[in-house]
Amino acid sequence: xxxTVPIDNGDSVKIAEEESQRTLYPYVTGTSIVAIKYKDGVxxxxxxxxxxxxxxxxxxIERVKAIGKHSLLGASGExxxxxxxxxxxxxxxxxxxxxxxxxxxxPKEIHNYLTxxxxxxxxxxxxxxxxxxxxxxxxxKSYLGMVSMIGVSFxxxxxxxxFGNHLARPILRDEWHADLSFEDGVKLLEKCMRxxxxxxxxxxxxxxxxxxxxxxVTVSQPYSLKTFWEFSSFHNPTAGAEGxx
Amino acid sequence: xxxxxDAPHSMGTTIIGVTYNGGVVLGADxxxxxxxxxxxxxxxxxxxxxxxxxxxxxxxxxxxQVVSDYVRYFLHQHTIQLGQPATVKVSANLIRMLAYNNKxxxxxxxxxxxxxxxxxGKIYGIPLGGTVVEQPFAIGGSGSSYLYGFFDQAWKExxxxxxxxxxxxxxxxxxxxxxxxxxxVVRTVIINSEGVTRNFYPGDKLQxxxxxxxxxxxLLDILNAAGPEPMAM
Numbered sequence: 071x072x073x074t075v076p077i078d079n080g081d082s083v084k085i086a087e088e089e090s091q092r093t094l095y096p097y098v099t100g101t102s103i104v105a106i107k108y109k110d111g112v113x114x115x116x117x118x119x120x121x122x123x124x125x126x127x128x129x130x131i132e133r134v135k136a137i138g139k140h141s142l143l144g145a146s147g148e149x150x151x152x153x154x155x156x157x158x159x160x161x162x163x164x165x166x167x168x169x170x171x172x173x174x175x176x177p178k179e180i181h182n183y184l185t186x187x188x189x190x191x192x193x194x195x196x197x198x199x200x201x202x203x204x205x206x207x208x209x210x211k212s213y214l215g216m217v218s219m220i221g222v223s224f225x226x227x228x229x230x231x232x233f234g235n236h237l238a239r240p241i242l243r244d245e246w247h248a249d250l251s252f253e254d255g256v257k258l259l260e261k262c263m264r265x266x267x268x269x270x271x272x273x274x275x276x277x278x279x280x281x282x283x284x285x286x287v288t289v290s291q292p293y294s295l296k297t298f299w300e301f302s303s304f305h306n307p308t309a310g311a312e313g314x315x
Numbered sequence: 316x317x318x319x320x321d322a323p324h325s326m327g328t329t330i331i332g333v334t335y336n337g338g339v340v341l342g343a344d345x346x347x348x349x350x351x352x353x354x355x356x357x358x359x360x361x362x363x364x365x366x367x368x369x370x371x372x373x374x375x376x377x378x379x380q381v382v383s384d385y386v387r388y389f390l391h392q393h394t395i396q397l398g399q400p401a402t403v404k405v406s407a408n409l410i411r412m413l414a415y416n417n418k419x420x421x422x423x424x425x426x427x428x429x430x431x432x433x434x435x436g437k438i439y440g441i442p443l444g445g446t447v448v449e450q451p452f453a454i455g456g457s458g459s460s461y462l463y464g465f466f467d468q469a470w471k472e473x474x475x476x477x478x479x480x481x482x483x484x485x486x487x488x489x490x491x492x493x494x495x496x497x498x499x500v501v502r503t504v505i506i507n508s509e510g511v512t513r514n515f516y517p518g519d520k521l522q523x524x525x526x527x528x529x530x531x532x533x534l535l536d537i538l539n540a541a542g543p544e545p546m547a548m
Contacts, residue, residue, distance in 0.1 A: 291537070295531065
């Protein structure tokens with residue numbers, strides 16, 4: 071990415087030139103988001119890690135944010151691109167409020183806006199390197215959808231990004247049902263997050279669960295999950311098979 | 316972000332070997348990954364070569380397993396022919412032979428540690444390429460990057476067995492906190508004139524580091540304990 075400023079040194083003048091800035095590959099990344107619809111709205115879980123390649127560099131990144139009064143946005147992928155998306159949404163919600171007409175953007179509208187943004191960036195070969203999860207409740211109706219960095223967009227009763235696709239969705243397919251209580255929803259998400267903690271290299275043991283209902287958004291305090299290591303075969307796996315793993 | 320289940324099994328790893336005033340302590344994490352997937356979260360990377368010599372394996376799981384298998388086989392024969400336990404130096408040299416002569420094909424870093432009656436407790440580091448370095452302590456694997464500063468500050472000569480083991484457990488635990496390729500439990504093996512002791516430290520037995528929190532059963536417990544107020548924004 072080059073950005074040359076006009077210089078007049080008498081010999082030549084360079085014109086300001088701005089190539090499109092591209093996220094060619096991500097640097098600081100967030101891992102999975104897992105989200106489900108439940109009785110009163112939507113629950114969304116994510117860990118608080120920002121990985122820098124294989125280093126677990128940042129451990130206090132909030133990857134789930136409230137958007138307006140009715141929506142929750144979770145992001146995996148490049149954190150700087152997520153922060154840029156939050157700025158776009160700030161601008162969107164600000165302009166929406168300035169109309170002062172009593173209307174406010176609902177989750178369906180935000181999801182549609184994000185889909186357009188992601189898809190159009192993809193068409194310019196300049197993607198925002200994120201997979202986004204958008205959940206919300208407006209006028210009693212729950213909404214949950216996701217958009218990928220190439221603009222693939224859809225709604226569902228339960229969604230997951232990254233590793234969550236492989237590890238969490240099978241659990242959700244089996245155990246999700248309509249009208250989950252808050253407690254059951256939290257336990258289901260924690261079950262998914264624990265598996266991700268065991269099996270995803272970029273997961274860290276510090277997560278937040280966010281809830282959105284008609285009343286509004288609440289994001290839990292960060293907390294850690296207990297893990298289980300007391301299988302007898304974990305204690306001495308190579309007894310009798312020296313040299314194996 | 317892809318699983319890539321066809322990626323070779325690699326023990327990203329943190330491995331450590333430390334001498335103390337009566338023997339050696341070897342330590343390792345327990346994570347084996349295939350790409351970004353954790354194929355085995357409770358692997359045993361500290362492998363026995365003889366009754367008194369063990370090796371910590373890092374890098375390619377397959378390469379390190381086959382090298383240690385060959386060396387165990389050679390050492391078995393050597394012990395019979397010699398009529399007494401093999402020395403740590405001989406074990407290290409056998410590993411070196413394989414590592415050096417196959418350097419183009421192997422991708423494994425090893426730490427050999429043990430006790431013999433001639434030299435007592437010894438640690439030999441054998442990185443990629445087949446160099447052998449005898450050291451008072453050795454660190455290896457991807458997680459070791461995070462430990463150079465720690466050992467520069469925390470290592471001292473003539474530690475007791477307890478001090479040495481605590482140092483190893485602390486170090487592996489710190490590396491696990493920052494290296495995505497290391498994780499799981501901390502395993503240690505202590506070798507001295509009296510024999511060999513294996514220990515196992517699951518995640519919940521280790522101390523918490525910066526920005527780590529006390530593990531809970533569920534968010535519901537926290538919410539119920541906090542009382543009827545809603546979650547803070």
